Amino acid sequence: MIAVIGLGFVGLTTALGFSEKGFIVKGFDIDKNKRNGISNYKIPFHEPGLEEALNRHLNKKFFIAESIDEAVNKAGIIFYCVGTPENNNGSSDLTYLLRAIKDTLDNIKKDGFKTLVIKSTVPPSTTSEIIKPLLRYSGLIVGEAIGLANNPEFLREGYAWSDFINPDRIVVGVEDDLSAEALKNIYNIFGSEIYFVNYNTAEFIKYLSNTLLSTLISFSNEMSVIAKTIGDIDIPSAFNILHKDARWSGNPAKMASYVYPGCGYGGYCLPKDTKALYQISKKKGFIPKILKQNIEINKNIKAFLINELMDKISKEQNIGILGLSFKPDSDDVRQSPASGIINILLNNGYKNIIAYDPLANKNFEISYGIPIRYAESLKELMKIVDVSVLITNWAEFKENEILIKSKPLYDLRYFLE
Ligand SMILES: NC(=O)c1ccc[n+]([C@@H]2O[C@H](COP(=O)([O-])OP(=O)(O)OC[C@H]3O[C@@H](n4cnc5c(N)ncnc54)[C@H](O)[C@@H]3O)[C@@H](O)[C@H]2O)c1
Known part of the structure; x- marks a missing residue:
């Protein structure tokens, strides 16, 4: 048994x-x-x-x-x-x-x-x-x-x-x-x-996997910041063409999804495992510089994207948040980028925030208890918002691209661009 x-x-x-x-x-x-x-x-x-x-x-x-x-x-x-x-x-x-x-x-x-x-x-x-x-x-x-x-x-x-x-x-x-x-x-x-x-090797293999994934995401995000800073670079095309390299297309590995820019990694495992491997290595005498930067980049990418957005949105506008879970097909909101992004908006005086997630509205409300409103459906959300911010790349958003694009959209996942 x-x-x-x-x-x-x-x-x-x-x-x-x-x-x-x-x-x-x-x-x-x-x-x-x-x-x-x-x-x-x-x-x-x-x-x-x-x-x-x-x-x-x-x-x-x-x-x-x-x-x-x-x-x-x-x-x-x-x-x-x-x-x-x-x-x-x-x-x-x-x-x-x-x-x-x-x-x-x-x-x-x-x-x-x-x-x-x-x-x-x-x-x-x-x-x-x-x-x-x-x-x-x-x-x-x-x-x-x-x-x-x-x-x-x-x-x-x-x-x-x-x-x-x-x-x-x-x-x-x-x-x-x-x-x-x-x-x-x-x-x-x-x-x-x-x-x-042996024990240490088994434990290490798990962190080897998760910190590689988190590093790939932070790498992609840093590259997207470099591209924006240089200017006149078509970021989604650049990454989509990178994925044409046959080494990335092994199904069902879907390695490609980790090498794509967005608004940071979240969820239960990548944030904590990247930090824990950094801490244990530091404790044992080696400070891993890549992991340190990886963690910093994941923290800073949200503020970078939101600052850009706040220059364009006024505080009176109704802002629609598209997606609250840390990734599509999940209702897990632990360390979800949406919580960091909404908090930055609230701290900067943006009070009219309405969110919609196909599965995670309830979990988000219970977990974070922050003063925002929730819409029951995408249709309802799009009726009341002036602009929307896409945070999770749910298939439902792709299926309703025309509806979403009927209002100004800030697509932090480069999903509908
Ligand atoms: N979520 C993932 O995708 C994933 C993938 C691989 C590994 N992991 C690892 O697996 C572990 C569990 O992750 P999770 O996502 O299932 O966590 P979780 O929070 O969903 O579940 C943990 C459960 O353990 C219970 N628990 C806590 N203390 C207990 C005790 N003394 N006796 C009995 N139950 C107790 C909690 O009530 C909770 O239900 C973590 O170490 C995580 O890093 C998670």
């Missing part, structure tokens, strides 16, 4: 993914509302395919545990999928993970071998220098009384289900044979290549 601790994007997908592959899975989330919602077949976020999977497996192969004890007791493998947000200085906040592991250690009967698997993203050296010593401190030697592994997750929000079910690579950081065997047994069935490496 498999236990999954933390039932957010990654945890719920992992739990249902293993159920889909035939395993019995018990999931536990510390948030009672989340547990109750899932028990009533409600997914707390938008993710294609997940609701159907929940309908197929709930109370058949996937069970909600009401306590960590109930989740872990009969499990041979325990996946930790809790959040690892950023601390004030950008380092990774491991509080939730350490709490979940401590709760597990308090509850497991030390009678059978269990493997604890860290699926949450943690900076390189966390498993070896923090988690392993924590187990030893509780009297559990890795490889003897308990197993330990790091298994980074590469799913993309919006494609979480298909990415999990058909992974392009499975990375397992493991240093004891019993855990390696246990993970091989459950992952073999996925039919993808499994790469066994």
Whole structure:
């Protein structure tokens, strides 16, 4: 049996993914509302395919545990999928993970071998220098009384289900044979290549991936600023022609979408992972200059674009915000560029802001509570605004290009240009 601790994007997908592959899975989330919602077949976020999977497996192969004890007791493998947000200085906040592991250690009967698997993203050296010593401190030697592994997750929000079910690579950081065997047994069935490496390498591979993506986005944004500064450069054409290089078109990698200018990267992973890798490297003695600039560029791109826009829009005009989620096909608004941009506008005295997002109006309102209005539909928004600012490149906006362009448009994603 498999236990999954933390039932957010990654945890719920992992739990249902293993159920889909035939395993019995018990999931536990510390948030009672989340547990109750899932028990009533409600997914707390938008993710294609997940609701159907929940309908197929709930109370058949996937069970909600009401306590960590109930989740872990009969499990041979325990996946930790809790959040690892950023601390004030950008380092990774491991509080939730350490709490979940401590709760597990308090509850497991030390009678059978269990493997604890860290699926949450943690900076390189966390498993070896923090988690392993924590187990030893509780009297559990890795490889003897308990197993330990790091298994980074590469799913993309919006494609979480298909990415999990058909992974392009499975990375397992493991240093004891019993855990390696246990993970091989459950992952073999996925039919993808499994790469066994040590703890630090597994953790590093995840950051290698996310910081490359964030660097590509910041690179594109810096290039767009250079192009604007030089002037008379057709920015979308330049990037679209760059993408014609066959090396970018590998489907479904869609690497090209990271090399395209916009108003910055957001969401849960790229901002915090880029900062966390910067912090851990700095702590260990090397200051990464590219990552530092990458973070700065992501912060400054919003103000750069908005300053340009504020020269052209008056404070009396009704400003329509097109898109609030950090990317299309998602209702995730964590660190979404829209929040930074709206705040700059509000701080500069622009009070008449009305937003529309196909999925994320509610989440945005709850998460940020900032004084703006929301429109129920694109039609309603376009009726009341004088100008609009496109922040998220939703397909609905492309489909309604004529309607949107009936009013002056500031397209911060170069999407409808
Ligand atoms: N979101 C992504 O696309 C993505 C992709 C790959 C990896 N990751 C990583 O996976 C981890 C989880 O990300 P997420 O987006 O699923 O986060 P999330 O915030 O959606 O979910 C985390 C869940 O953990 C629960 N939780 C916190 N402490 C707990 C505890 N002690 N016991 C039980 N449950 C607890 C929370 O209530 C929450 O529901 C993070 O480390 C993230 O960096 C995320």
